[in-house]
Amino acid sequence: MSTFKNALPASNDILTRDPLPASHKTYISGEIHPEIKVPMRAITLTNDEIVTVYDTSGPYTDPNIEIDVAQGIPAIRKDWIANRGDVEAYEGRIIDPKDNGYKNRTQMETAIAGASSLMRQPIKAKPGHNVTQLHYARQGIVTPEMEFIAIRENQRRDMTRRYLNDPEREARLKGENFGANLLEDITPEFVRKEVAEGRAVIPANVNHPESEPMIIGRNFLVKVNANIGNSATTSSIGEEVEKMVWATRWGADTVMDLSTGQNIHTTRDWILRNAPVPIGTVPIYQALEKVNGVAEDLTWEIFRDTLIEQAEQGVDYFTIHAGVLLRYVPMTAKRVTGIVSRGGSIMAKWCIAHHKENFLYTHFEDICEILKQYDVSFSLGDGLRPGSVADANDEAQISELKTLGELTQIAWKHDVQVIIEGPGHVPMHMIKENMDKQLEYCHEAPFYTLGPLTTDIAPGYDHITSGIGAAMIGWFGTAMLCYVTPKEHLGLPNRDDVKEGLITYKLAAHAADIAKGHPGARSRDDALSQARFEFRWEDQFNLGLDPEKARAFHDETLPRDSAKVAHFCSMCGPKFCSMKISQEVRDYADKQGLSTEDAVNKGMEEMSQTFKNQGSEVYVNVEDITKTGS
């Protein structure tokens, strides 16, 4: 069969590079490391105020940076890594046709012709060295990555504090953080300490210098991961690169490439060389491809080779299902939905077929030895996560979680960074138990959860069934939320689904930050609400997570430009608008040089008389905008 179509490389034309509306990129330099430039998105409001927000979109939204996807984006970390003096370039592993799903080299080379421009010579730790951020942190070293993150997490608090200036309000809205330690100002040293103690992870493979450093930990902003990847049935390299860029545009803090099928090695090269965010993978998927989908044919050697292959390409974190132990498999037999994790089921099948312990578990220290040479982080997979609410928090799930906790300590012994994956499908009342047990069993290693979905009855809306659970578990302490798209359970997400899933998860993560009481988080809400109250429609759109949709929705009923400054919207129409009325009440009080409270308390009859004389009907001079009642 022809596979050339699949191998079509990405074209620059398909990338969306326009900055978001009213936005421009700004960079803040470091103090310890003056060479670092931390990107933020500055939104300019119609009243000339500027609101800066966290920006995951990398160089794509900076019109001053030229990008050619066939060359890759700038390698901003290249010098930082080299300057540490502990890595060396080496002759990497030779690509095997099987890496891309081909039987022979000619077949592969024909297929990926024109798509191989992004291969790089790999680097790894010099003998005897360990190049993980955890290792540096434990040595007391504040890396450029750490300072970058400190600046990035603070999101210019000098500017956000402007909105959070009412002591009564701040006291009333004080968050419930469930033991998280949320600093008023994140320092590079705090980042170091959190990494050193395993409570936070900086996914940062030395072979992925294009990545802008970010941190995953419950004492930082809640992050969101987006999964992309072709399945055997669909899509091309170009589409996957575009999806990755698209995902970062809408807020993906990390992206997992879950591609299966042909050309996955080359697709991964293209994604990594163009990715401004850490990239995660599930190496067992590719290993299984190499043995033609026959789970029992998997071996440690094949898996190990795949780890090295992907580590050399620059993958920042690996999902490893090392907690699926032979003795746990039977615990799933009575479940409503058995094992639903792909990796989990592959390993379960392997264990049963060989009647042996999971080789990912028995070779766990061998894996650590590889990962620390590249600084690939573990994402310990929950292969036994529940696939229905009926299976939530059962023996299989909890047993595996305990094992992941044991493995965490082994990884930490090697200074390898660890995050822990979590469910799945969990009804609301059982979500907190997941978080509490994870913190206890896994020694506060960051939790990285899929959803959880709080009901099974809404296929087509599982971004929402899971967004509910995600917001809650984010509040309770999950450090990163793996998004779910509307296509979950039904098909592969397209571009629109990726965006819908991301916005849902960004709002869930933000709701979690607010509930935790993350300093500065609420400032964007307050800025947007002020704009809403003052009928600054443009600002309301532009401060939102999806300015395009907000504007389009508004324009469906009131398309004319004059409506953008109108003191009403189509919901109530011009005849009465509550926002307008309450603003009049306040304005009136101001005009008298009195607070509204004074006006009432002093019982000034003449005040109400003046108000009457001014005319207390609601402003209706809007005939140029819309026709309305007589």
Place this chain on the structure above:
Amino acid sequence: MSTFKNALPASNDILTRDPLPASHKTYISGEIHPEIKVPMRAITLTNDEIVTVYDTSGPYTDPNIEIDVAQGIPAIRKDWIANRGDVEAYEGRIIDPKDNGYKNRTQMETAIAGASSLMRQPIKAKPGHNVTQLHYARQGIVTPEMEFIAIRENQRRDMTRRYLNDPEREARLKGENFGANLLEDITPEFVRKEVAEGRAVIPANVNHPESEPMIIGRNFLVKVNANIGNSATTSSIGEEVEKMVWATRWGADTVMDLSTGQNIHTTRDWILRNAPVPIGTVPIYQALEKVNGVAEDLTWEIFRDTLIEQAEQGVDYFTIHAGVLLRYVPMTAKRVTGIVSRGGSIMAKWCIAHHKENFLYTHFEDICEILKQYDVSFSLGDGLRPGSVADANDEAQISELKTLGELTQIAWKHDVQVIIEGPGHVPMHMIKENMDKQLEYCHEAPFYTLGPLTTDIAPGYDHITSGIGAAMIGWFGTAMLCYVTPKEHLGLPNRDDVKEGLITYKLAAHAADIAKGHPGARSRDDALSQARFEFRWEDQFNLGLDPEKARAFHDETLPRDSAKVAHFCSMCGPKFCSMKISQEVRDYADKQGLSTEDAVNKGMEEMSQTFKNQGSEVYVNVEDITKTGS
């Protein structure tokens, strides 16, 4: 200006009447009242099992019932009401041109020509009588409405229990009900008692006999309200009727008609005569129209006349902003978003202009006298609800809530039913306080909340920002959730938005039922998850809240019919599917006449050998469905 366009009556052609896929209507008769017929939707699965679900769609989805919207749907409660012998027909109020927004009768009659076929002679309580369900309940009378509700709430538990039969699972998933009293089997007597004690409300105006009885209370299933209504800028009568039918199709338990502008009286006639669910309104909106939008011109007499007008038409519950007291208004002056409730701002403006106490408060007992003659329930409005997270749970909001609690007791003194409206915008960590205070201050009268929205930063996605809060507060004890559509803050929802909002809120309400541990609630999840696990795609679609979207999403990548029985989906593709694998593991164990656990524990090497011999690769014979890798 021409207004005839707005007055266009509804046509039967625009109504969606097809039953949902694989569904038919069944009816269950009463025992105390054999004449009652409680509708349910029976979904027939491909394995011939039948799952019955709660059905709000009324006669529209029963092909055996002929419907002509110009005549209205069958008045199922007509005899029940007449048989109580406590109502009488009377010469109702004469329609005033102002009711429909016209200056003179000729103008109105021209405009609504052809749209007046649904006027009815009103009935009300005979002198000295009180016709509320609360009054009957306190007399110890189990009305047909109450028995109807008991059967309806149980949702054929004999059938749902089939899915909930594993003791370990049921013990593990036991809900957290926060003090709710959830019975295994709802009895008519329990319904009576809950109503008698004010913990539940049956909105059932004697002039709305078309309505199928339903109950709002935290010891019952969580309900969802959908708002419809033209604003001054858009839509016609026909569209509003269609939107109401559409809303009940997708699960609206009640519908609020928030129309403003012209022809609202006639629009209301059309909606009520065709509505199988209770209809709520905010009478102050129409009263304000009658005084040309000049808030200070509102009077008790005009408001009183509007209440009677709408009570005679059959409105089942009125939002009344009687808790917006003069002394609370100044408490909103320092808010980020002031007063955002339309009704609240109208009353605030009136109070300030006149420097007098809110006439809804001072005339509260007069209102009770009217409502008890028709059995209109109070929905005590939260006119001072927060419009931004910054304003959540502030002094204004909480003060008003206390007042609503005082008013509740006054209403109860008159045997008038009461629900309490709640916020608004509230961050997650402050939601429970809302519920706790509402229960305390309002003596367990049912809570009816809008959202709450958990962040302000996602205009265009506020069905989701609020769906998160709605699921949580529903779990904590809210009895009915007022939906929010994606257009919230931006425009008037269209048909698609209404559906999106409803499905979001139905899944939130269901997630709440599960978390509360509502008996039987999880059975639909289990039925769907079983179907998912067994690759019964059709059943998975049909058991979902939106079968059409689920099917459409699936078909985007795998449109052929053969894919509907395929043992994989486009997410993983045919080469490995976790569901398939774990089912194989289970099947294999079964085939050996052993549990999988035995197979492992007995350490049978030959077992794994047999498994190998059978071939442990994943089933891939799918070439007729999709082309895949070599």
